[in-house]
Amino acid sequence: MISEYDMMEPFYFGNSARSLFGIYHPPQLEKARNVGVILCYPMGEDYIRSHRAFVRLAMLLSSAGFHTLRFDYYGCGDSEGDSDQGEIRQWLADISTAVEELKGGSDLNQICLAGLRLGGNLAMLAGAERGDIDGIVLWNPVINGRKYIEELTTLHQEKIRNFFPGVKSFSEGESYREALGFPLPDSMLKDLEKLDLYAIRQKPASKILFIESSDVSEDGRFREHLNSIGVSLRYKHIPGFEPWIERDDWGQGMVPIKVLQFVVSWISEMFP
């Protein structure tokens, strides 16, 4: 029997000077739909920790009949570029490149984007700009960029305090920052500071799943905002598993299977 792994295809695509690494998971033939799903990873350490969950999500989507592409943004993962060269504008262009790549290889009627954390923001921004995205999965997006920076900074400082008592910072220059093993240069900080999901007034997609797997859920205002811009919204809270958070056993590779299954069932229902 052919498994999802047998069919998947790792490859590089896009502009040769800014090649992006991707893995295409074709749909299982008997269930194939003319719908493509592009997975939008989060950034930095969130990306490393959630990679395994994304592999599993792609497998489940492929089994459910979706053409699925997961890829690394410029300066991330296996893609071209250094880790300090990432920019939101570039990553949005990368999502567009991925959309064209997936459409180019298959005769697709509809495209969905599914993003975790910052990947959710990128999916929303790309959808609002392009105007041709049919569905979006927002999995614990970064609702406010400034709070996200605070969160990253706090986690980084905690790690330094825990591992290296007495050391205040490892940054070599005053203007250069880092978070959890990844650079956080000024250009990226400026980009992140501007992130505000409430500022998106253009409908990014007609159908959106907003799913949260953190213990504490959003207070409801963001859901109101999504409704106010005319989105058909489904909200789901499945607490208990945040793959982007460092855990004592994070090396054991657990994935939040209930969250992934809900995402696949929602996309399957919305895009039959």
Place this chain on the structure above:
Amino acid sequence: MRDKAVLFGKTKSLVGIITEPTPVFSGNDFPAFVFLNSGFLHRVGPHRLYVKAARKLAEEGFFVLRFDFSGIGDSRASEVESLSDERAINETQEALNYLNATRGIDRFILIGICSGAVISFKAALCDPRVVGVVPINAPVYFDDNEEMRSSVVYDRVARHYWRSALFSLKSWRRAMKGKSRYQQIIRSTTSQIKRLFVRKRDMSSRANNLVADLQVLSARGISPLFIYSGGDRGLDYLQSRLGDEIHELKKYGKLRIEVIQDTDHTFTPLCKQQHLIEILLDWAPGLI
């Protein structure tokens, strides 16, 4: 772009990224680096460190392959029932076979962090094509000696008391008030004094397997480069395991140990990642 995605192995299910060297530098006398997974982290390595290191090494003329063992990252889980170390060693050899068949490379350097360090060392012992090995933060379970592992943990606790608590007025005040584990302090004092006298004999009896393995590699002209984060438990283990032999091995070039201070197991601080890469760039040309 010098990176290429490949699928290889008996069932073409192992996913790897080849980084091509800069052509002006490379030659047939350059061995290829092969990076092995650190735990369950996929082939980009902790904090994308493997990608950075691979690209820097390629700029110096080295061919580099980073790949995922079966069941890790993007590679399919293996259907073969075997112990994971044994399977990982076989898959490492499949990677070498692939590079040999497709690129004509027949000399290799294995490198890995944590569990990848263990596999790099074990695979180097098995495969004569390996000419260099870089175990990074090889963990305390470098082999299956439970007694040794307990001993390392005990030594670590004892050293803490010997170095800090024993000479701290605050600690003794706490002990007088019954708040400290004074029995631990007494035991550690005895233990450390005993170490001064019995260290050489005791440690030489412990060293056996690892020293023998290092001799095997040395006979093939391989001097492993062990890299550790300062304070990593694996470093304690290596030092305890080798005892006084460590000085002899280093003296005769059978082993090199580099310690990067003020960093954690996965080299979170960027400047420490850079330090690690600089050590590799300094060491690697010696293998050409």
